[in-house]
Amino acid sequence: MSELPKKEQLYELIRANPFISQQELADQMGLSRSAVAGHIASLIRERRLLGRAYVLPDERPILCIGAANLDRKLRTLAPLQMGTSNPAGASETCGGVARNIAENLARLGAPTALLTALGGDAASQALQAHAEAAGIDMSGSLKLHGMASGTYTAVLDAGGEMVLALADMALYEQLSPAFLASRAPQRSAAALVAADLNLPLDSVALLLAEARSGGVPLVIVAVSQPKMARLPLDLRGLQLLILNRGELETRAGRALPTEADVRAACLELQSQGVQDIIVTCGAAGVYHTIPGDLHWMPAHEVDVVDVTGAGDAFAAAVCWSLAQGDADLTQACARGLQAAALTLQSPHTVSPALSADAIASAVHHAGQE
Ligand SMILES: Nc1ncnc2c1ncn2[C@@H]1O[C@H](COP(=O)(O)OP(=O)(O)O)[C@@H](O)[C@H]1O
Ligand SMILES: O=c1[nH]cc([C@@H]2O[C@H](COP(=O)(O)O)[C@@H](O)[C@H]2O)c(=O)[nH]1
Structure with missing residues (x-):
């Protein structure tokens, strides 16, 4: 009974x-x-279980850990006026840095899993259904039935420039060290872990401690300047940190106007334990570390339709490249720049044109610059 x-x-x-x-x-x-x-x-x-979830090495997924948000974009129809009601057009899409990376990875054909926190509302159900339809394994994600999903609300002016954005992501405080510990077997079966800084500081510290003691390779992707506070001081164990120039300035605690300044800040971060760093610089391009120095790669010149998600597509293609056992960061960044360019030319957060073939056509000019 x-x-x-x-x-x-x-x-x-x-x-x-x-x-x-x-x-x-x-x-x-x-x-x-x-x-x-x-x-x-x-x-x-009863055939409700079909066997244990052992996986072969070449089927190990890339595991993304962090946010899956409902993104709302509100674009004013005329020049924005503060302190009054502005006529606007609204749109909603699936977002969240970890989720965006996971969707890009799934489009690249990589086995992909996502550890996030979902609420009990309609938006959470839509996020889960969308991810599963993309082929992302959501089985380890946390369901918090009494809560609402994470949301990101951006106000754009009539020209499409972001005026401000509001992140309601209290839900991700539940992605605690205890939750991550409960998913230790899933994490240790991954080829690579890509974590975003929507996670609480203690959880990021736990991932670093495990990577340090010989765990799965760890890539951390920054999310915003305020959330740089979630990056621990001790970065030993971290294979790669991907962040934009403003986020690097927040970490360094000073403006970094020149290449020499960026190089010095990267060397400081490396002295805190991270192996490699990629600094994205918007329309200009990216720096990545090479022993004792930086290597610069210009971004593709494209007609930008919508910038949302370009950084996440870049990070996804870099993780995809590394997870294939190719440690060459120049090659990884070439793939990242190609993925970002495709995303910029699409109105979607994740470009439907993204595929392994589309990235393979990226030429890398390592050693020719
Ligand atoms: N206006 C743009 N033109 C061309 N490439 C861009 C543009 N904005 C972003 N990118 C591409 O997207 C990448 C990430 O953009 P960036 O603004 O640095 O980071 P994030 O969006 O994560 O803050 C850049 O390295 C670049 O490849
Ligand atoms: O604190 C956060 N802000 C924003 C995001 C996500 O970042 C993406 C927007 O990034 P960008 O506009 O930089 O491409 C959106 O999908 C949004 O949900 C996030 O995960 N956490």
């Missing part, structure tokens, strides 16, 4: 984390390991 609820609880735990061990299930449910084994055998007989 009492067996059914326990079995269902166990099933939900396995659905949330297909990599969970029998011992972890036993500990979390207060059952003996043999009782857990019995329930699992019964679920397998």
Whole structure:
């Protein structure tokens, strides 16, 4: 009689984390390991479980950890006037840095998983359905039924320039070290972890500590200048930090107007433990570190339709390149610049034109500049 609820609880735990061990299930449910084994055998007989989630090395996913937001854009129809009601056009899309990266990776054909927090509202359901339709494994994500999804609301003026944006992302405080610990098996099965700085500081510190002790390679992608406060001081263990110039200035605590200033700031960060850094500089291009120095790569010249998501497409293509075992950062940035250019020419946050073939056509001029 009492067996059914326990079995269902166990099933939900396995659905949330297909990599969970029998011992972890036993500990979390207060059952003996043999009782857990019995329930699992019964679920397998019922074909509700098809086997354990072991994966072969070449199928290891890239795991993105961070935000999946509902993005709202409001664009005024005439020059913006403060302190009054402005006629505007509104649009809504799926966003969030980690989610955007995951969708780009899925379009590139990489096995991709996303660890995020979703609420119980219609927006959360839409975010989950959209991600699953793109082929992103959402099974490890946290469901918080009483909460609303994260939202990002940007006000653009009539020319399309962002006037201000508001980030309501309290939900991601729940992506705590304890939550990440509960997803340790899924994380350790990944080819690469790409985490955004929507995560709480302690959670970022946990990912760094694990990467430091020989875990999965870790890439951190910055989100905004205020959220640079979530990047720990100790960066040992971090393979790559991707951030824009303004975010680097926030970390350095000073303006960085010249290349020499950017180089000095990158060397400081490397002395704090990060192996490599990519500094994106908008329409101009990107710097990436090489031993003791920086390498500059200009951005593609394109007719910009919408800048949203260009930085995330860049980061995704870089992670994709690294996860294929190609450690060449110049090559990774060439792929990133190509992905960003495709995104800029699309009104969508993630360009439908993105594919592995579209990136493969990116030529890299390493050593010729
Ligand atoms: N106006 C633009 N023209 C050409 N490329 C751009 C433009 N804006 C962004 N990019 C591309 O997108 C990348 C990321 O943009 P950037 O503004 O530096 O970061 P973020 O959007 O993450 O703040 C750049 O490195 C560049 O390749
Ligand atoms: O604090 C945050 N602000 C903004 C984002 C996300 O960043 C993307 C916009 O980035 P950009 O305009 O820089 O491309 C949006 O999808 C938005 O949801 C985020 O994850 N966290």
